[in-house]
Structures are given as structure tokens and as C-alpha cells.
Amino acid sequence: MTDSTKLAARSNRFRWWAGAAAVAAVVAVVLVACMPTGWTGGGYTFSRNQMQEALARKFPFQRRFLGFFDVTLTNPQISLDAARNRIAIQADASVESGLLRQPLTGPLAISSGLHYDAPTRSIRLDQPSVDRFDLQNVPGGLGQQISAIGSLIAGQLLNDYAVYTFKPEQLKVAGIAVEPGTITVLPEGVHVQAKRP
The missing domain is CATH 3.15.10.40 (Uncharacterised protein PF07273 family, DUF1439)
Incomplete structure (x- = not known):
């Protein structure tokens, strides 16, 4: 394999990884946009x-x-x-x-x-x-x-x-239905733990 072939292969791998990273970033942005305001990982x-x-x-x-x-x-x-x-x-x-x-x-x-x-x-x-x-x-x-x-x-x-x-869209995250579980009163708000129905 010549140096130019090796360089082309590395360049192709780099472009592939850069493209994959860009797609992952777009997916993450879309998922965050689908989450209702106030949503965190646990509820x-x-x-x-x-x-x-x-x-x-x-x-x-x-x-x-x-x-x-x-x-x-x-x-x-x-x-x-x-x-x-x-x-x-x-x-x-x-x-x-x-x-x-x-x-x-x-x-x-x-x-x-x-x-x-x-x-x-x-x-x-x-x-x-x-x-x-x-x-x-x-x-x-x-x-x-x-x-x-x-x-x-x-x-x-x-x-x-x-x-x-709750509005119906507040009970879905990335298209997946969640249901409120344990309710905890906090000093500045109320946290409702999410569970799968």
C-alpha cells in the first residue's frame, strides 16, 4: 500500500468518524428538543x-x-x-x-x-x-x-x-411514554419520578 493510499484511507476514516459524530450531535439535539421543559434524566x-x-x-x-x-x-x-x-x-x-x-x-x-x-x-x-x-x-x-x-x-x-x-407531550420523552411515580416536594419545586407505564 502506497503512502498516498494510506493517506486516503485515513482521510476516509476521519470523514466517516466526523460524519458519525455530527449525526450523533444532531440526534442529541433532537432528543433534547423533544423533552418537555423541566424534564431531567430521572423525572x-x-x-x-x-x-x-x-x-x-x-x-x-x-x-x-x-x-x-x-x-x-x-x-x-x-x-x-x-x-x-x-x-x-x-x-x-x-x-x-x-x-x-x-x-x-x-x-x-x-x-x-x-x-x-x-x-x-x-x-x-x-x-x-x-x-x-x-x-x-x-x-x-x-x-x-x-x-x-x-x-x-x-x-x-x-x-x-x-x-x-400535565400536558400529553410532557409525559413523552423522545416519543416514549412515561408515567409519574414517586412525588417529592423540594424546597423550590416538586419532583415527579418517571417510570415506564
């Missing part, structure tokens, strides 16, 4: 702000309790409790009724675990509990009913309440 992480924005779209929230108390919740604020793997939601509550001269207002604060609901592709509250329900100027004799409303809000209204819903 999907969304920030407190993303959760806050998703929850804010569901408010104001209105419901009638015990047949004659109209409850309105507005201005939800989410905070994250990584130490207890729970989230906390505080909202402004207003209770109106024909039994009252004026609406009762004050903060409602709940804390809750989270679980994933596959049919709705959503992260939902899991067994929320009322941490605070302080309405101002509650007339004597209605304190027990007002406390019952707080328990009903947590147990019936907010239990299994969707706080974040």
Missing part, C-alpha cells in the same frame, strides 16, 4: 411558580356548604414543605349566608400530601388538613358550624383537588 421537576400559576387559574373557587353557607376562596398562595413532603396552600376565604349580617372573611390554610391521578394526568392533593381557618366577627352560636365548614373544605372539597395537570 419531571416543576417549580413552585409553575404550580402557583396552574392553581391560580382554578380560582376564585365557590361552593355552598351545609345548605346555606356560600364559601368563596380567592388569592391562593402555595408554599413547599420539603421536610414533611407536603405543600401548603393559603387562600382568602369569604363566607356569606342569610344568617349573617355581613360576609365573614379571613385566611384559610391547608397542608397536604400529593399523588398522581393517571386518568386526568394530574397531580392532586392527598388527605389535606386544615391548619388555620380564622374568620373575623363570627357571631356567637355559629362557631361550631364555621369550624365544620373548614373541615368540609379540606375533607370534601380539596381532597383529590388537582393542583397541576
Whole structure:
């Protein structure tokens, strides 16, 4: 084999490896482009702000309790409790009724675990509990009913309440379907571990 033949063979091998590297780089760029924002190798992480924005779209929230108390919740604020793997939601509550001269207002604060609901592709509250329900100027004799409303809000209204819903494309990576698994509350967001369905 002559020197020029050896040189041509080396040049061809170099071009082949350079071409393969270019193809690999393009494939990597395409795969990254297919991943939804927030996706990491082990799952999907969304920030407190993303959760806050998703929850804010569901408010104001209105419901009638015990047949004659109209409850309105507005201005939800989410905070994250990584130490207890729970989230906390505080909202402004207003209770109106024909039994009252004026609406009762004050903060409602709940804390809750989270679980994933596959049919709705959503992260939902899991067994929320009322941490605070302080309405101002509650007339004597209605304190027990007002406390019952707080328990009903947590147990019936907010239990299994969707706080974040995945878009279908967020549950695919490079065309492969993934399903949320373990949910971990972090100081600045919530991490949902991915698993194959």
C-alpha cells in the first residue's frame, strides 16, 4: 500500500468518524428538543411558580356548604414543605349566608400530601388538613358550624383537588411514554419520578 493510499484511507476514516459524530450531535439535539421543559434524566421537576400559576387559574373557587353557607376562596398562595413532603396552600376565604349580617372573611390554610391521578394526568392533593381557618366577627352560636365548614373544605372539597395537570407531550420523552411515580416536594419545586407505564 502506497503512502498516498494510506493517506486516503485515513482521510476516509476521519470523514466517516466526523460524519458519525455530527449525526450523533444532531440526534442529541433532537432528543433534547423533544423533552418537555423541566424534564431531567430521572423525572419531571416543576417549580413552585409553575404550580402557583396552574392553581391560580382554578380560582376564585365557590361552593355552598351545609345548605346555606356560600364559601368563596380567592388569592391562593402555595408554599413547599420539603421536610414533611407536603405543600401548603393559603387562600382568602369569604363566607356569606342569610344568617349573617355581613360576609365573614379571613385566611384559610391547608397542608397536604400529593399523588398522581393517571386518568386526568394530574397531580392532586392527598388527605389535606386544615391548619388555620380564622374568620373575623363570627357571631356567637355559629362557631361550631364555621369550624365544620373548614373541615368540609379540606375533607370534601380539596381532597383529590388537582393542583397541576400535565400536558400529553410532557409525559413523552423522545416519543416514549412515561408515567409519574414517586412525588417529592423540594424546597423550590416538586419532583415527579418517571417510570415506564
